[in-house]
Each structure stands twice: as structure tokens, then as C-alpha cells.
Amino acid sequence: MARRRQIIPWRAAGTRAEMRRNADEVVQDTGWVFNNVTGSALTLEQFVATGNAEVDVYLNRFGWSEMPPSMSILEIGSGIGRMTAALTRQFHSVFASDVDAAFLERCRETVSRFGDVTALRTVHIADGSSVHLEDNSVDLVFSYITLQHCKASDALRLTSEATRVAKPGGWIALNYRTYVPADAVLLPAGALMRVLWNVPVVGPKLSQWRWSTRLGWQANRLNPRRVLNLLETSRVEFDELVILHHPGRPASQATFMGEPVRQRDLDVANKSHWWLLARCR
Ligand SMILES: C[S@@+](CC[C@H](N)C(=O)[O-])C[C@H]1O[C@@H](n2cnc3c(N)ncnc32)[C@H](O)[C@@H]1O
Structure with missing residues (x-):
């Protein structure tokens, strides 16, 4: 875990979340890391x-x-349960997973108050990439504004994990961030910030500040081609596969198993985001 600098601000926010007296204080102090x-x-x-x-x-x-x-x-990257509460009202069984254990504890509290806690199980992604659920064990896998915050290799491993745990006929919807022109500046500045987070004394402070966190937590950019290459190499098969992106974004040239991949506009998508929506075979 030592080289996973991108996890530092989540751990810092998780520790602060642990120390707050009540959930409103958690939201006032660290809620911005989620929304x-x-x-x-x-x-x-x-x-x-x-x-x-x-x-x-x-x-x-x-x-x-x-x-x-x-x-x-x-749900991969549930945080303190901002979306998990609604998911537990919709589905009989919800597995909330996150790299930070303190977030999962707060997630349970959020769901107890605003969702159906009898539907909830939490799954700690302790190493940043392994989901401790059985193969073919869930109907749906959902991940929102999380895979951009991991090391690229962890985001790709979590993608494979999503396809592994999804049942045949089950669906996955995974959100990624791809390149925009501003990345020419943002990516090197973010990499520098992640190095600074490890510097004694100043690092721990920097990792809690909003401006430095927002700069450094953009840990990877993954375009559809890279994600689909991985899935092709692992011989994952889909019955349906579609890439969703912001309406203003040009269609990607991605192919899967030699065929062009269907593309669809998603009105609510951020310009730099895209979604892989697929039905597993
Ligand atoms: C921006 S928050 C989004 C949380 C939630 N999806 C929401 O919309 O409120 C990103 C979440 O991803 C989690 N995260 C970051 N890296 C992760 C990893 N490698 N594995 C699992 N979760 C991770 C963070 O701890 C954090 O809770």
C-alpha cells in the first residue's frame, strides 16, 4: 500500500469522519469529498x-x-453512503464497498437513518483492488466517481472484479474519467501533489485541504479503448455493451472483439466522464 499515494486523502477523510461526534458533523467536515x-x-x-x-x-x-x-x-466506492441509502430502498441486497473502513462504518449509519439497513452488507476493499465476494454472486455492479481516484492498475483490476462477481445475465455500470485538454496541466500538478502528501509535517495537512485534495485525487485517466482491451484480453463476454458519454463528446473509436462498440449520449454525464454499461454473458 506504500506506493498507493492516491489513497492518502481518503484515509485522511476517513480518519476525520471517525472522530466526528455525529453524522451531520461528518458531512460538514468531509462531505465535500463525495459531492x-x-x-x-x-x-x-x-x-x-x-x-x-x-x-x-x-x-x-x-x-x-x-x-x-x-x-x-x-456499489464499488460507496463512501459514507450518499447513494447507498437509496440503493437499499430499491434492492433487496446491497453490498457497499470502499477502500476506507471508517467510511463503511459511517455508511451503515447513513443507511440506518435513510435507507433499509437490513439490505446492507459492507465489503472492505482493503488492498484497493480486491472485492471479497464470490464469482457470479451479484445481479448488478455500480460504481460512480471512484475509478478515477484509484491507481490505473487498481481501477482496471476493479473492472475485472466487477465482471467476475456479476452473475451471467447481470449488469455492470462503471464510471471512468478520460482525457480533456486541461489534463496537460492537471495531471502533472496532481502527480506532484501526491508526492507532497507523503512529505512529513506538511503532507498530512495538505491531504486534508480541499484545493490540494481536488488536485491530487485525480489519479488516472482511462479511455474506453484501454478498458475494453483489458476485458478482451481476459476473455470476458457480454450480451450487450454500450459506452455512455456526454452529448458534446465525440464518439470513441473503441471496438470489442473486432466490432465497433455502441455509443449513447448520457445527458447527465460530466464532459470528461464515460460509463461502461454491459450485460454479462
Ligand atoms: C468521490 S467519492 C464517491 C463516493 C460515492 N460513490 C458517492 O458518489 O458519494 C470516491 C470514493 O471512492 C473510494 N475509493 C478510492 N479509491 C478506492 C479503491 N481503490 N477501492 C475502493 N474504493 C476507493 C473513496 O474512499 C471514496 O469513498
Whole structure:
């Protein structure tokens, strides 16, 4: 784990979350790491409301709103449960997973208050890339604004893990960040910031500040071609495969098993984001 500098700000926020007296304080202090909203009067309820709205939108856009409630779903990178609460109201079994154990504890608290805690199981991704669930064990896998924050190799491994744990006929929806022109500056500045996070005395402070965290936590850029190459090499098979991206973004030239991949506009997508939406065979 020593070389995984990109995990530092999550651990720092997790430790702070552990030390707060109540969940509203957690949201006021560290909630911005999840939804970029700051304020000294924020409440957990307001925080969860942002997740409820996003879950509604994404389930709708993926065609998942009408999935049977008996289904199970794995959320990779649940944080403190901003979206998990809504997922537990929608699905019978929700596996919330995250690299930070303190976040998972807070996630349980969030779900107890705003979701259905009987539906929740937490899964600690202790090494940043292994999901301790059996092969072919969940119906749906969902990950939002998480895979861009991992080392590229961890994001790719988590992608493989998603396809491993999804049942045949199950769906995955994974969100990635790809290149934009500003990355010519942002990527080197972010890499420098991650080095500074390891410097004694100043590093621990820097890893908690919003501006430095936002700069350094963009740990990778993965384009569709790179992710699909990995899946091709691992001989994963899909019955359906589509790339979703911002309407203003040119279609990617990605292919899978020699065939062009279907592309669809996603009105709510960030310009630099794309989603892999696939049904496993
Ligand atoms: C921006 S937050 C998003 C959380 C949640 N999806 C949401 O929208 O509120 C990113 C989350 O990814 C988690 N994370 C970062 N690297 C990870 C890794 N390698 N494996 C699992 N989770 C990771 C962080 O701890 C954090 O909770």
C-alpha cells in the first residue's frame, strides 16, 4: 500500500469522519469529498438527498429502474453512503464497498437513518483492488466517481472484479474519467501533489485541504479503448455493451472483439466522464 499515494486523502477523510461526534458533523467536515458541497450548516439528510436524486437519474438512464427489487447490487466506492441509502430502498441486497473502513462504518449509519439497513452488507476493499465476494454472486455492479481516484492498475483490476462477481445475465455500470485538454496541466500538478502528501509535517495537512485534495485525487485517466482491451484480453463476454458519454463528446473509436462498440449520449454525464454499461454473458 506504500506506493498507493492516491489513497492518502481518503484515509485522511476517513480518519476525520471517525472522530466526528455525529453524522451531520461528518458531512460538514468531509462531505465535500463525495459531492463537492461545503457548508457549516449541512446535514446528513441534505447530503443523502443529493444521492437519492442521482440514483434515480442513473437507474433511469441505465434502464435499471424496473429491475426486480429482489436483485442484489454491489456499489464499488460507496463512501459514507450518499447513494447507498437509496440503493437499499430499491434492492433487496446491497453490498457497499470502499477502500476506507471508517467510511463503511459511517455508511451503515447513513443507511440506518435513510435507507433499509437490513439490505446492507459492507465489503472492505482493503488492498484497493480486491472485492471479497464470490464469482457470479451479484445481479448488478455500480460504481460512480471512484475509478478515477484509484491507481490505473487498481481501477482496471476493479473492472475485472466487477465482471467476475456479476452473475451471467447481470449488469455492470462503471464510471471512468478520460482525457480533456486541461489534463496537460492537471495531471502533472496532481502527480506532484501526491508526492507532497507523503512529505512529513506538511503532507498530512495538505491531504486534508480541499484545493490540494481536488488536485491530487485525480489519479488516472482511462479511455474506453484501454478498458475494453483489458476485458478482451481476459476473455470476458457480454450480451450487450454500450459506452455512455456526454452529448458534446465525440464518439470513441473503441471496438470489442473486432466490432465497433455502441455509443449513447448520457445527458447527465460530466464532459470528461464515460460509463461502461454491459450485460454479462
Ligand atoms: C468521490 S467519492 C464517491 C463516493 C460515492 N460513490 C458517492 O458518489 O458519494 C470516491 C470514493 O471512492 C473510494 N475509493 C478510492 N479509491 C478506492 C479503491 N481503490 N477501492 C475502493 N474504493 C476507493 C473513496 O474512499 C471514496 O469513498
